Amino acid sequence: MNVRLALSLAAWLAMPAAHAAQAADRVVTAAIEGYVRPAYAEFEARSGELAGAVGQLCSAPSPAALDGVRREFGRTVSAWSRIELLHLGPVTEANRLERVLFWPDRKGTGLKQVQAALANEDPTAVDPATLAGKSVAMQGLGALEFVLFGPDAETLAATAGYRCAYAAAIAKNVAGIAEAIEEEWQRPGGYADKWSNPGEANPFFHDETEARNELLGVIVEGLEMVHDQRLGFLGETAGEDKPKQALFWRSGLTVENIAGGLAGLSRLFEASGIPDMLPTGQAWIAESIRFEFANAAHAADRADGPVDEALKDPARRNALSYLRIVTRSLSDLFGTKLAAELGLTAGFSSLDGD
Structure with missing residues (x-):
């Protein structure tokens, strides 16, 4: 089912319209220009x-x-x-x-x-x-x-x-x-302009909440792709691993690809200024997200190298398994805790099927 996140407007209705518009424009524009x-x-x-x-x-x-x-x-x-x-x-x-x-x-x-x-x-x-x-x-x-x-x-x-x-x-x-x-x-008037300038005449984003939904949704879906697809070669036990089902296994770039994807999502998060949207009392959410992205980077470093070799090494295989735990934690932080604080509710992922 190709649906990202369903939005709850309650938090936005309590926010002055001018403030909401300014924040949406600032956040989306920063994501585009900064990353x-x-x-x-x-x-x-x-x-x-x-x-x-x-x-x-x-x-x-x-x-x-x-x-x-x-x-x-x-x-x-x-x-x-x-x-x-x-x-x-x-x-x-x-x-x-x-x-x-x-x-x-x-x-x-x-x-x-x-x-x-x-x-x-x-x-x-x-x-x-x-x-x-x-x-x-x-x-x-x-x-x-x-x-x-x-x-x-x-x-x-x-x-x-x-x-x-x-x-x-x-x-x-x-x-x-x-x-x-x-x-x-x-391109002027292209997707970037449409995403950062929502409005009734905009065919993609009718209001600021839809623009923010796109930003949060792409991060959540990216994390799910890493957990469900990029790490899908990992079995429940070492004997069930399927290294030749890993992306870029021939070139030895499997782990680098996973690490790069997570690093990209982390940089998008920071560039967008989303952490600045959180009130002081909820800043722990952003810090937890940063902590987990750092954990993911460290785990990828420990597992680096050809994936078939990594899977034969218990310590490196454990690092790959830990990446699954970290990506699930990040999905929860973004899709539940951060989304709720920003007035969003997590819906279905496009990876869920029909």
Whole structure:
């Protein structure tokens, strides 16, 4: 069910209208200017560097060039991780979210399509223009990870064949999508203006409460995605773990991706100024949120490295399990305690299904 948070207006009705409007504008604008736009600009820059590095690899294959591409892939994934949980605005249009990263691929459909393209040397997959019209599973970071880190990827260091051409097309495609998203966030009259300027004529946000709902809702839903999906490879026992179901397991970036997502939500929280909205007597809520985000960062540090190796180490596996506890605690702090203090009530998540 694609519903974020249902709002209760009781607290807002007790607030002077001018104060409510000023606070809503300040908070949403601060979130956009202080975090969202800079984060998407960073993703655009990193994806452009990645596309350039892949182009150089194809022009002059070598082990050093392949290592350089893999480093740029890691930097691009890191930049994406800090914004990928923000399911709002331009990234949700034109299938951009799925085109950048098709995941989870529960039935392995995407993997089979990428493998088929490599095996058959599909000519439409090496042209960014035609690749953009193909399955979303074939044109994003998940596909590129397989090309760069999957079986036979080491051949990229020796020859500029079909595999490299496909990698170049994917990288250019991702860079183009990143550029389009960043441009949309900057466009006058675009989503950013609509979100920060609610009103009766606004097709997205009719009042300030709906704008705030979007901000709180995206944080809560992001936390739920980490708990339910990103950490979904963890079993009840070590014997039930499924490391190959983890996102970015081939490149060893699983834990970095999780840590980046949580760090992004933390920075969004701080940039928005939400903590300043709380009265002095309720400042403990913001401090508790900061404490739990810090706990999450420490746990991710302890578990860092390839996920299959982390799961074999009891101490590192415990750190991953602790991340589940922390994300559930953060969901409660945001969706229950903070939401209630701001006059919100937690509703259904889009992860709940119908």
